[in-house]
Amino acid sequence: MSYFNNFEQLFMRRSLELIDTYQGEYETTQLLNAFIGLLFFPNERMPDLIPEKTLQDIEAWGFSQNCIINAGAHKVPQEINLRELVRRLRNSVAHCRVDPFPNDHRSCEGFCFMDRNGFEAKIPTDQIKNLMRGLLAHLLEQ
Known part of the structure; x- marks a missing residue:
């Protein structure tokens, strides 16, 4: 499969392999x-393919909705869906x-993401992998 004919799909497959093997x-x-690339490409090139699953729905993937500290824009975390989560993380x-x-001299356990609209999430690395x-x-599958 040519990288130039099916860039997005190959980029996603290769990125998934990297996060699973490195x-x-x-x-x-x-x-x-890898997360940066996988936030940008789907959000910019195929946003309609990102499902509007609730955070509760994606807990089956191993992503806890408790990672969302503040939904921003006068929302509660339970009101954010996956498509909005990807957009907010991309903006961050x-x-x-x-x-x-x-954020001290110990090893990195995860990342905090914030956007200009008040969104804030604290996501451990294992849950970033699960979300990805x-x-x-x-x-x-699309």
């Missing part, structure tokens, strides 16, 4: 890099509003 010293850096990354936690796997599995 075990090196820079695992969280690799994870964040696009505006460099991402910080590792615990679930979203990619859905998109690759």
Whole structure:
């Protein structure tokens, strides 16, 4: 399959393989890099394929809705759906509003994402992987 004829699908498949196989010293850096790409491409090139599943629905993927600290825009976290979550996370990354936690000299356990509308999420690395796997599995089935 040519990379040029089916870029999005191959990019997603290869990114999924990287997050599932990379075990090196820079695992969280690799994870964040893959996550950035996987937030941007679906959000920009195929937003209608991102399902409007509730956060409760995607708990089956291993993503806890408790990661959403503030839904922003006068919403409660339970009102955000997957499509909006992807958009909010994409905006956080696009505006460099991402910080590792615990943000001291210990290893990175996950990342905090914030956007300009008050959205805030604190997502452990294992749940970032689960969110990516679930979203990619859905998109690759389309």
